[in-house]
Amino acid sequence: MFGLEKKDATLLLLVAALTIFAPFLLNPFPEGSAMAQFNAGYPDLMQRFVIFGIFAIGFNILFGLTGYLSFGHAAFLGVGSYAAVWMFKLLSMNVLPAILLAVVMSGLFALLIGYISLRRSGIYFSILTLAFAQMMFALAYSVLTPITGGETGLQLALSDPRILDGGTADGNLPVPGLFGLEMRDSAQLELGAWVFTFNIGYYFCAIVMLLAFYLAIRIFRSPFGMMLRAIKSNQQRLNYTGLNPKPYTLAAFVISGMYAGLAGALMASMDPLAGAERMFWTASGEVVLMTILGGVGTLIGPVLGAGAIKYMENIISKINSDILHGWFAFLPDGLEDFIVAVIYPFIGKGWHLTLGLIFMAVVIFLPGGLVEGGQRIARAFRRKKPDTPKSAKTEPAE
Amino acid sequence: MGILEVKDVGKRFGGLKALSDVNLSVKENSCHAIIGPNGAGKSTLLNCLVGKLIPDTGSVMFDGQSVLGRSPHEINQMGISRVFQTPEIFADLTVFENMMIPLFAKRDGAYRLHAYESVSNERALIEEAERMLDDVNMLDKRHMHSASMSRGDKRRLEMAMCLVQNPKLLLLDEPTAGMARAxxxxxxxxxxxxKAKRDITIAIIEHDMHVVFSLADRITVLAQGTPLVEDAPENIKGHPKVQEAYLGETH
Structure with a gap:
């Protein structure tokens, strides 16, 4: 199906089903209940899940397949955002030209930065990419203010030309859309105590992510993908097998840069402003964490990692001490205070601590990331039922 | 005129003269062994042939073309495959994938980026890979992770990866080093x-005399960076100069 092997087509359909039904799946708790704060099914967060999913899928094509660890991929995210906002300012609020320009621009930047950085490998490559990204961040923040908006970021203004759209009639800032569909529009469905939100922006991003995911599967299963894994495995043998690794790694770098640009353009499409902080090195580090947490070199891993980190960033950070006291109110006072005091450092602003601990646990106990965890659970279940034929062989990572 | 012509090759590393005045002619479809004591310059010579090192002086012609200044992948595309002393394979890939990469390199050259095609659709290449694996009795291991194989299997896989490209010249760098007798x-x-089945020229560097005398049609003895003698195996065995330089130093 779709030119994919059965296993990959199943995976794609599974991811498609999960993204389509995400507004239900991420909102398991009724509105107003004590658990409702764990609901992640609101548009802003769901958009972030899929956008960072795209970013991580692209990053994984470089890092997962070739083993080249870029520490500056957020630079391409930033380039994509700026390019998209400029398109909104100059041409039209339609998101398609914005995305197109963002992907092209980030591809060009990736070509230049990749060409220089890929002259070195290992830690030197990482440092070069980090240096480029920080350079671009600093420039965007200061010297390039006319283009990037500097500290305030690049924003829409009523005076923007927007050649194709013409002026806005009502004096409000226009919003990004797709042929009349506004990205921020949502429909709500109330079922008993549950409220589900279906946001146009989310579904647009989800469709783009599914396309990006499909493309990633094709790349993974192509001769090109195999060469990239060969580069990670043994460059010397590749050289003596008649292949030049350089154009392959550069192509992987550019492709992953374009994925990052696409993610940046979608961010700008959901909320039309772009700031330099998107290029900051912590943003580059975040995508590395996502990929490793989910499973380096696996298809679905980066998406899972992106989801896990964004969930923690938005949900765990919202829990405060009042909420904790509410949960443990049934305990005797002294014990309640003690437990709240123990948990407190891990919630709210301390969510980074939780993330750090989980990350450490994954790296130490599950080097293959969440995907390996899933595989181990699946294998444990299969072992209980020895009559299933599949139990004999272990499948390679998805 | 041989398929590989090495003329007056010299190579220095700082003050050390690794090779000087090396002349070598490997005839087409023969097996030419290069032997010599440790430090004789065998590996340096080999590295000069495959583009890893560039000699300071002299010329290396393969099939009528100079290999000097070309990078290893270009030299491979000319028809030279190399087997390393310690097997160099793609350890993270399966045996089957290890076989596919040289086939792609052979068919598509050094650059083609087919990112939207599927490996599993390349029927012709897959059959070729499987035939080669069958030839080296490894077909049953095709789904194995090649890192988990024994050293002997890795060596056979590396050899198969070189042979599947149908090279004109196969360079073997101590292919039996560290192997059990069997x-x-x-x-x-x-x-x-x-050798019997294919039109292939083999140049082999080897320590093990048993291997050399079972395979070689011609033997060049290298000592201190210069060829001492070149002759047929039966004449090399009893050659006084060889015994002096070779056996005298190692024993």
Whole structure:
């Protein structure tokens, strides 16, 4: 199906089903209940899940397949955002030209930065990419203010030309859309105590992510993908097998840069402003964490990692001490205070601590990331039922 | 005129003269062995042939073209495959994938980026890979992770990866180093079979005299960076100069 092997087509359909039904799946708790704060099914967060999913899928094509660890991929995210906002300012609020320009621009930047950085490998490559990204961040923040908006970021203004759209009639800032569909529009469905939100922006991003995911599967299963894994495995043998690794790694770098640009353009499409902080090195580090947490070199891993980190960033950070006291109110006072005091450092602003601990646990106990965890659970279940034929062989990572 | 012509090659590393005045002519479809004591310059010479090192002086012609200044992948595309002293394979890939990469390199050259095609659709290449694996008795291991194989299997896989490209010249760098006697004999049989079945020139660097005398048609003895003698195996065995330089130093 779709030119994919059965296993990959199943995976794609599974991811498609999960993204389509995400507004239900991420909102398991009724509105107003004590658990409702764990609901992640609101548009802003769901958009972030899929956008960072795209970013991580692209990053994984470089890092997962070739083993080249870029520490500056957020630079391409930033380039994509700026390019998209400029398109909104100059041409039209339609998101398609914005995305197109963002992907092209980030591809060009990736070509230049990749060409220089890929002259070195290992830690030197990482440092070069980090240096480029920080350079671009600093420039965007200061010297390039006319283009990037500097500290305030690049924003829409009523005076923007927007050649194709013409002026806005009502004096409000226009919003990004797709042929009349506004990205921020949502429909709500109330079922008993549950409220589900279906946001146009989310579904647009989800469709783009599914396309990006499909493309990633094709790349993974192509001769090109195999060469990239060969580069990670043994460059010397590749050289003596008649292949030049350089154009392959550069192509992987550019492709992953374009994925990052696409993610940046979608961010700008959901909320039309772009700031330099998107290029900051912590943003580059975040995508590395996502990929490793989910499973380096696996298809679905980066998406899972992106989801896990964004969930923690938005949900765990919202829990405060009042909420904790509410949960443990049934305990005797002294014990309640003690437990709240123990948990407190891990919630709210301390969510980074939780993330750090989980990350450490994954790296130490599950080097293959969440995907390996899933595989181990699946294998444990299969072992209980020895009559299933599949139990004999272990499948390679998805 | 041989398929490989090495003329007056010299190479220095700082003050050390690794090679000087090396002349070598390897005839087409022959098996030419290069032997010599440790430090004789065998590996340096080999590295000069495959583009890893560039000699300071002299010329290396392969099939009428100079290899000097070309990078290893270009030299491979000219028809030279190399087997390393310690097997160099793609350890993270399966045996089957290890076989596919040289086939792609052979068919598509050094650059083609087919990112939207599927490996599983390349029927012709897959059949070729499987035939080669069958030839080296590894077809049952095709789904194995090649890192988990024994050293002997890795060596056979590396050899198969080189042979599947149908090279004009196969360079072997101590292919039986560190192998048990049984594995060594298997390798000898494999190489003999290859020689009999294919039009292929083999140049081999080897310590093991048993291997050399079972395979070689010509032997060059290298000592201190210069060829001492070049002759047929039966004349090399008893050659006084060889015994002096070779056996005298190692024993």
């Amino acid at each position: 594995d060594t004999n298997n390798t000898i049989d494999l190489l003999k079979e290859i």
